[in-house]
Amino acid sequence: MHKSERLFQLVNVLKGRRLATTAAQLAEHFHVSERTIYRDIQDLQNSGVPIEGEAGIGYLIANCPLPPMMFTVEELSALLLGTKMVGAWTDPTLSEHAKSAMAKIEAVLPTHLKQSQDDSPYLVSSYSHDSKQQALNKQLRHAIENKQCLHLAYSDVNHTSTMRQIEPLGLVYWGGKWTLVAFCQLRRDYREFRVDRIASATTLSTHFNTSDDKKLSHYVALVTAKYANCTNKS
Structure with missing residues (x-):
């Protein structure tokens, strides 16, 4: 699993639990070492995610709003394909909103996924939608x-x-x-x-x-x- 995807999922796991979750439990869930979880927690805290807790006790996310773009890589790919369809097949207003959404989605895509979009098996054609x-x-x-x-x-x-x-x-x-x-x-x-x-x-x-x-x-x-x-x- 790519690190960026693991970070997204880590936030979602912590958001979905009311009690603190230990690094050992998180390491088992993601099939990584506890040291990796500690580094991930530190990276998320440095980026502004309000994770509370400490090693040996556990971690949880404070009850406050979080940025909305907490998606897995697969979810981002699906959203990108969906916005392309909206942009090509609906009307000018929705098309502009779709392009705006695409720009936001592409901004948070990992570099390897941005490159893979050029080789996507799906082609969204706007033929006949003049x-x-x-x-x-x-x-x-x-x-x-x-x-x-x-x-x-x-x-x-x-x-x-x-x-x-x-x-x-x-x-x-x-x-x-x-x-x-x-x-x-x-x-x-x-x-x-x-x-x-x-x-x-x-x-x-x-x-x-x-x-x-x-x-x-x-x-x-x-x-x-x-x-x-x-x-x-x-």
Whole structure:
């Protein structure tokens, strides 16, 4: 285990315990020597982490706020990949926040991990997510957050144009295509609209309310139950 990762985990272990933990216990947990634990404790204390205690008695972290970037190397890698996806596949506002988050994450990555990012097996492509698509995603997101109805000009799979007034509930990314999950006021039921087939969207001043049987989590539960039932029958 790299030292930087061990230091992150050491802080998390001490934060999660109410009683002092001895260097021997920590050494056994991390499969290192007690001398290594003593050096790690000293390094953390020098960096401002409020660890209290002494050799032979044990250590604990004082009850005070700690810096938020206490992640393992694997967690940092996952967060970095996730922010790249947000930056490429959502809207301009979230993309800027994602870039800011990426800069903070990369600032605390160990040197060896920064180098390994260039050889990552994952490539996040922004192909087909142009500025027009991103602007529409932003409009839809704002309507969802503010619970505002939308008027859509939509083209279905048969290229038939329809006009719908909907209550937008959530955006789902299916690996290449965004889908807008909504409650259709005409059909009085859930409907899915592929975002790339939305010709235009107008945000209305009309607001709507969600309920236990009209919200994204309820839609997901219905879809999950449907596919689970199909699987059991097969």
